[in-house]
Amino acid sequence: MSDGGFRVTRLYHPSHHVTDLSESEAWFQRVFGRPSRPMAEMTRNAPASEGYPTDYSTFTPISDVLFDMIDPKRYVLDGVQRYATVDKPHLKGFGWYVEGIADAYRALRGAGVAMVGQLDEPAEGDDPPTAPGSPMPIFFTVPESAGLRYEFLPQIPFPLDHRLAPGWEVPPVSDDDPLGIERCSHHTVLTDRPERGLRVVVEALGGTVIHEGRDEVLGASATYVRLADAVFEYAVPDAGTPAHADWSAGAPDDTYHAITWKVADLDRVSRHLEAQGVKVRTRTDEVLVTDPETALGVPWGFTTALTPGDTRGSR
Helix, strand or coil, X not given: CCCCCCEEEEECCCEEECCCHHHXXXXXXXXXXXXXXXXXXXXXXXXXXXXXXXXXXXXXXXXXXXXXXXXXXXXXXXXXXXXXXXCCCEEEECEEEEECHHHHHHHHHHCCCCXXXXXXXXXXXXXXXXXXXXXXXXXXXXXXXXXXXXXXXXXXXXXXXXXXXXXXXXXXXXXXXXXXXEEEEEEEEECCCHHHHHHHHHHHXXXXXXXXXXXXXXXXXXXXXXXXXXXXXXXXXXXXXHHHHHHHHHCCCCEEEEEEEEECXXXXXXXXXXXXXXXXXXXXXXXXXXXXXXXXXXXXXXXXXXCCCCCCXXX
């Protein structure tokens, strides 16, 4: 446990808002070589709470990441569509599993971070809000206060999360993985106020800054934070870059921009992407970045080197 009586145990999942779940699943199968599983599969033998939709989301396991795709049009709670409809895919946000979640909630409140419950009701009491019709605590930060809508929930039985199997470890690269993914390198959040996100992940949650410097491929000054099992890049993009354009579209909030994967061989990645019609926007000796227009709306990064200070996988 942290000094505050809680422990962030694992990244829950990135959320990606898409226009068509079936087409998105087919893209991941073709490009990443990974099958997806719909949320409805999880509720076949254990029905969801009355009125809770189960057709809005599908999950794709990718090494140490559980990737979640959401069709906002289908995410309707209490008669209200909770996320805006998108006209093209884009990463949206992420969250964490937490032990001692009530203490984490109080730590965030103590840091001055505004939060809401699942129905967007302000979370202002001493105890965290719970899911509709359920005693399970769940809450989200308010983007104006935290930069992004971060999600928090306790570690729960979740059959679609491959990482919760007893004894699970990051697997070695599979021979039949067309991209040769070893693990996730980092998640990139674009901002003009890095202190806002760092207040959440460092000050309130106890993450550790492992590196600060330039991200020349992105065109940004960057701070890298290790929290639980993942690394997060908070990057201030230079004017005139694609990253700055992506951030500007959602400003003044932060923007969840990209996920970068540690891979065995960039040439292997390049050959497969080309064969699947995914264009490469940037290529250096150590990094390859896709053109999001051909990559389900994401400038996926692939790298042969982890961030300086990232000791995951070290013996």
